[in-house]
Amino acid sequence: MNHPFEILHQIKQCIKLRFPLEGKKLHAHVVKSGFGLHGPLFSNTLLYMYGKCGFLKDALQLFDEMPHRDLASWASIFTSHNHANLPQKTLFLYSAASSKENLQPDDFIYATLFNACAGCNALKVGEQLHAQFIASSFADNDVVKSSLVDFYAKCGLPDRARSVFNSIALKNVVCWTSLIYGYAKAGRKSEALALLRNTPCKNLQTWTALISGLMQGGLCLDSFKIFKELRLEGAYVDEPFILSSLIVGSATLAMLELGKQVHRLVIGFGYESNLYVCNALIDMYAKCSDVSAAEMIFGNMGKRDVVSWTSIIVGMAQHGRALEALSLYETMALAGVKPNGVTFTGIIYACSHAGLVEKGRHLFNSMVVDHGLRPSLQHYTCLVDLYARSGLIEEAKDILDTMPFTPDEAAWASLLSSCCQGGKKEIGVRIADHLLELGPEDTSTCILLSNVYAHATMWEQVSKVRKLMASMERKKKPGYSCVDLGKEIQVFYAGETEHPMRDEIFGLLKELDAEIRKRGYVPDTSLVLHDLQHQEKERQLFWHSERSALAYGLLKSAPGASIRIMKNLRVCGDCHTVFKLISNVVGRELIVRDVNRFHHFKDGECSCQDFW
């Protein structure tokens, strides 16, 4: 064909244009003409080409066949793994190579390693490498420092990012963008905005970083505001990165109408087949409790990756459609998509909901044995949940005691919640005491504790928990429920509402109360503080925030429409019973999203099958 350097140039074009198939042809040509024998130059460029184009398999094959690997080969193979969203693999390969082959990182390798650490939140590893980097002869390299800024920003430590940033001699738009993202993600809006104002260089990516950072930092409304301002200024913001972030924001806020609006924007801009955008849409519709819309998006996708499958599986599982989640997992395997750690959290969670203990255990083992994935604390928590829900409390406790992690609050709470359901009072109290000693940080845990103690008639402990909770609520946010009517969203707090429609709400709740009592409802006041008068206990239950929200929803929505309520705490047992009965009385579907799952109340039943 042509001169060797002409071919090299063509390979570089393939990298730029992301033409892996053309690149592969050039690769074959290089092999035939024997250029590759002259050193790693061609191999490394080809390696990099495969990595950047997402052809990890080809990259690995080439890497394995290379007779002479230099530092650039290692840098390229690390980049390939980072690019394929396998940062742990990069760190694994590096640690193996550094011990077996005494691989000493150069500046290029340092940058890929920090990139990997950022990708999997490997703070400890990153810090060690940072120390090593400072002592190395590359310590002045601005690009590596830039990758460190990104690493600390992604790990939620913007101040550490800033101190590295300050040491950068020539600050370009890349390090500014990373730093702004870091502050936004940490929820430090004013600092992020101040930085943006002071940036000598900013581009659309900087704005994207700010918007997505704020979304991830939970400041979704601020983020939407900034997006609107940008559009008003006439900025060209119709790009999939920003759209994905807006979808994430709608999901976080669980605001279906907002999500639909963004979806329309996506269609208007012609990004409805973008993989990232679709994945975000699946998640958004599931989180906004419109699972059929999520299914529709998933069904229409031409190309699905592991995130698409995982999103729909998790969505199904959270909405109580465990068997469908499991069968989707089978289909995913048939489609040749490899599951990752998140996928397994989803399906083990599904098993735990359907009471499929054996299946869940099998999947957990399969994750380790067949897929070589290391279980995380979250996976063990799922396993604890799986056993505990099926009444195998001892087995669940065994896992907590023997797993290679210190159980956190969520892990204990999972076991505790099943003790309440299974009537295992003694062990429940023991766990509760332990949790109370640890000092729970979650209001939901407190409700659980208070329930356990109330069932065991340990009133002193109950009031201790209540006091703790009151102090937490003062510091944090109190319990509330929102009802989403599309055009408006109303928030209700516990206690008698001061809403302008108070009388109508009270009237309807009273009427419904009378109707369900006719059907055998007896308020379960065991969950309320003991030292109140009986009537006062019932009154407290009556004014739980989700009930006010429900009444308002019933009054204001179209007849027959589903009512969607979001609650920031767990639904109490009594409200759960009441919602089941009311779904029957009004003949509508009532959807409640509590702190971590969905309840679809319909025809007197709930999708969670009374396990939550």
Add this chain to the structure above:
DNA sequence: ATAGGGTTAG
């Protein structure tokens, strides 16, 4: 005449 750093999904 090779290679590295910033923004998106679970």
